[in-house]
Each structure stands twice: as structure tokens, then as C-alpha cells.
Amino acid sequence: MINDGHLVISLDFELHWGVFDVRTVKSYEVNLLQVRPVITRLLELADAYDIKLTFSTVGFLFAENKEELKKYLPKNKPTYKNQKLSPYPLLDSIADTESEDPFHYAKSVVDQIKNNGKHEIGTHTFSHYYCHELGQTVEQFEDDLKSAIAIAKSMDISLESIVFPRNMINTDDLCDEPYLNVCYNNGIKSFRGKKKAYMYNVHATKFYHNWYIFKLLRITDAYFNVSGLNTYKVEKFYQKNKILNLPASILLRKHSSLLSFIEPLKTKRIKRGMKYAARHNEMFHIWFHPHNFGTHTDKNFKNLEMIFKHYKELNKKYGFKSETMTGLTNKMISKH
Template identity: 35%
Template sequence: MGIFTISLDFELHWGGFEKWQLDKYKQYFFNTRKVIPQMLSLFEKHEVHVTWAGVGMLFHSNYESLYRAIPSKTPTYQNQNLSAYNYINKQGIGKDEHEDPFHYGASLVKIILDTRHQELASHTFAHYYCNEAGQTLEEFRADLRAAQQSAALYGKKLRSLVFPRNQFNEDYLRACYEEGFVAVRDNPRDWFWNIQSTQNESVLKRLNRGADAYIPIGKKNTYTLNSVEVRTGLPLCLPASRLLRPYRPSEYFLNAIKINRIKKELERAAKRNEVYHLWWHPHNFGSYPEQSINGLREILNHYNFCKDRYKMESLTMEETADRIYQVHGKN
């Protein structure tokens, strides 16, 4: 049967601290905090299993707790503006979630964990950029350990990981596995999803990623379980299929086109017994939350149709990885 996987990059301001001036984005993130429970309510209603890949710093409720988790090795980026620690030292963050709801998210993590079928996963501890110049493998490993330490506050062991900014780094996979991760999200198999840096990325790549949401530019984006390679000592790499882009009033009829495209791809996966892996950032819904939620509701209603007609099922990244191991005869 087909599988519908959703993974979310749960970041709040940590997702763009180096480029987003917080004073201009506070309402955006207040909206995000309000819309996350709405998403969870929809997921529970439709029995949809979702992976929440959270920045580990968000798992904390106050600065004292966060500070205790900071690893001894932090990223030595050539551009230190990319470092969350540099941001903390220069800009500062509040003492707790009540004072600073943009950099702490413990209350949201608890809501996620209290909702059925939701997986708490990792987006690294400090929104770590794996392809930026200057940082090292050992610094990345230290970051992963800090993320696991943060999840332990909730009695959880993180098993799935999403690389920030989709900076997928093949060389870092062994460290992921050794630190407890069995699944990582891979990028779509298209040249315009090969992201090497947050700096000076080509306009052509960004334009193609945007256009592919509406017209077929990329390759086929659904896949079978047995097509995912199992490699000893490495996590499974689960390719993403599609980024759910948020509602934009300027796009008029294009909003309906991108939702319909997702529905068609989802149904194709259901018919062919393949995996369809949808992803987005919860903060993407921050500008037009009601309209974006309506688009998500339409997708989940279509999943219900696919579940009824084609016996499609919803699985988290962790559950999808477990199913792949079963297919390959491995535990």
C-alpha cells in the first residue's frame, strides 16, 4: 500500500536568525504559535502521523536549561553570523518562554507529544549548517549530542533528522547513525535541490524550485520502499517529494494549482504503492494562517480519500524507516 509521510521543520526564529530582523517578524511567529495547535488538531482528526523535526534549542523553557545543553564544541563557521551562539552573544535572548516565545518552545513540544501519532525528531540543536565553510564533523557530532540531551528532558530519544536549509551532507551520515538516528530526510533528486550553502545561491536554482511547485520541472518524486538503500552503519535516506508552499494572495489561481498538484502526486503514490513525502515549516503558515490551514485541510481530506480507496497509510519518518527495514528483512 502507498505511504504518506509528512515532516515539518520546526524552528520559529532559529530558522533564520541571521537574516530575519526579529522586530519585523514577531507577529509572524505569534501567528505560527497559534497555528501549530490547529495543525495538530487536523492531524489528529485525520489520523495523520507527522514527524516534527525541531531545533533542539526550542525544546527548552528557559535560558538556564538551554545553557546547560550547549556543547563544548560549537560551529566554527567562517561566517560567524551563521552561528546561533553568535546570535545569542550579540543579540541576546530572553530568560524564558514567557518573555521570549520566539526562541523557546517547550510548551509547543509538550502539545506535540500529547497529540497521537506525532514523532519528535531533530533539526539539529542549533540549526546547524552542514555544508558551510569552517565547521567540522566533530562540531556536528557535538551538536547532535546536545539535541539528544534536549530531547531527554521529555524522556525521548530522537531517531529522525532533517538537515537545516536542506544542506544534506553525505559525509556526516555515519555520525548521525552513531548518535541514534535511523532516518534522515534527503532532498528531491533534482539539480536545483542540491544546496551547498546559504550564501550566494544561484537565482536559477531558487526559481526552478519555486516553479516546480506549479509545473512539472523535476523528476518523478514518489518512490517504493525497496528502492531506499540500506547501508550498514548509516541511517536511511528518505527523499522528500514536495514542499508545501504557503498561501499567497498575489498568486491568485496558482494557490489552487499547487494544492491540486500535491493531491495528484499523493494519489499517484497511493495507486502505485509508493511513498509520498510532503514537508514544510510551520512558520510558513504565519502570514496567512487561515488560508494556509484551508489548503492543508484539502490535502488531508484527499489523503482520507486515498486511504479509503487505495488503502494508503500515514507513517512518520521513523515508522517509514522501520517499514523499509522490514521490507529488506532487517530489524
């Protein structure tokens, strides 16, 4: 059966740079140290099931040492109103090499993904840049993106997709359009957009009296169908000479001991969405962070393998295909 349905899996690869403003290395050390074995295992499992992964990688991680990292720092750094969100002051305290500091460098891991040859390395910006934070500018974002592109190019890697840190992008907000245009003008073809559901489109930088309700709804949505199946006709998002939105369908949340009694509902929800996408020629886009698998690793991989097994069944029955973000984008471009 001919089918235009696709599974996309994007991973936010960031190490400590993704959480430095909320966690110290010491408080999150176990998860961070497990990222390397987790990625090795992810590659092996994905290859076993013919799954293609997109590793959206923070540019800082491409550096072999501090000297190389400083070589690529942008001149115009983000001037966040809340300076605690800027990673640049942290550079003075990190060690000089990956062997000394596996929390802030990962060139060997980037090499491992690249040499595998079956997966994509995209960008998670250079410095884990926050586009919705007060004080920063579009010009600073462009300088950050150019640094990410340059350091990746030094490793013969061409960045063509982006995942915005903390998913700070809103396609319905005219203020975000310049950021998307910057991406497209610098060779980025696609991005992972947010779900349309309101609970996912609340700006984190704005104050909401009932913010905890949105957080609770998002957690509930991982197990129960609160926001819908969130499958997409990618064709509807395509616009010539525009960056392509490949919206998220669901976050694969880490195993929770507290919620272990409803754990089967999580994979069941994902498999239902995948099947719908396969039957209706649509895309289903799963995302998560490798460091989320740092604890309860075997249980997290058990869930993931159930998802991968289901993909193989859908591939055989409906022709459902696994693609990287750029692989799917190129398919859309070739159609037009």
C-alpha cells in the same frame, strides 16, 4: 486492497532560530507569534484525518529557560567562516524564559506535541546547524547532535529522525557521508533527503552566476510539474546498518497573494503526486515550516485540508497510509 504506499509529512519547527541570520524578530514577529496557534491547529486537523506528522525540532527550543539551555551547549561550537551564521552570540540578548521570549523557547509546544501521542518529534539539529558551511567540522556537528539528543532525553523524548537545516545534505556527495554516519551512530534512523532534480542539489554556499534561475525554477515547480512527481520506492533506499533516506517530494509553499490566481495548481500538483504514490506503492513526502502559515493562515489551512481530504480518499481506495519518518523507517527495518 493491500498497498505499501505512504504519505509522510515533516515540519521544520525552528521559530526564530531558523531565520535569525536573515530576519530580525521584529521583522518576522507576526509569523513567529502565530506558530503556537498554528501547531495547535495542525495537530487538531491531522488528528481529524488520521494523519501523522513529524516535527523536526531545533534543540534550543526544548529548553525551559536560558540556564537549562546553557547546560546543554556543546563544547565544540561550529566555527563557521561566516560567523553571522552562528546563533551562539545571540544567546546573550534573548530573555530568560519562554513566557518572556516566545521566539526562542518552546518547551510547552514540545510538551503539547509529545502529549498528543500520535506524532513524532525528530531533530532539526541542536543549533540549526549548517553542514555545508565553510569552517565547521564533522566533529562539531556530532557534538551539536549529541546536545540535541541529550536535551530531548531530559523530556523522555528519543530522537530517531533528522531534517538537516536548509536541507544541507547531498547523498551523492562523499563529503556528506561522514555526517550521515554520525547520525546513524547516534541512534538516528532516517533523514529527509533532497529531490534528485538538479535545481534542488545546488550547494547554497557555492557561487553561481545564475542562482536566481534555480530559485525561480523551485517556485515554479510548486505549481507546475518541472521536476516530476518525486514519488519513491522506499525499499530501494534501504541499506542494512545505514541511515534511511526518505527524500522530499515537494515543499508545500505558503499562500502567495501575488500568485493567488494559480493557487489551485499547487494543491492539484500535490494531489496528483499522492495519487501516483498510492497507486504504485510508493512514498510521497511533503514538508513545510509552521511559521509559513503565520500569515494567510486560513487560506494555508484550506489548502492543507484539501490535501488531507484527498489522503482519506486514497486511504479508502488504495490503502494509502500516513506514517511518521520513524514509523515508516521501522516498517522497512522490520521487513529485513
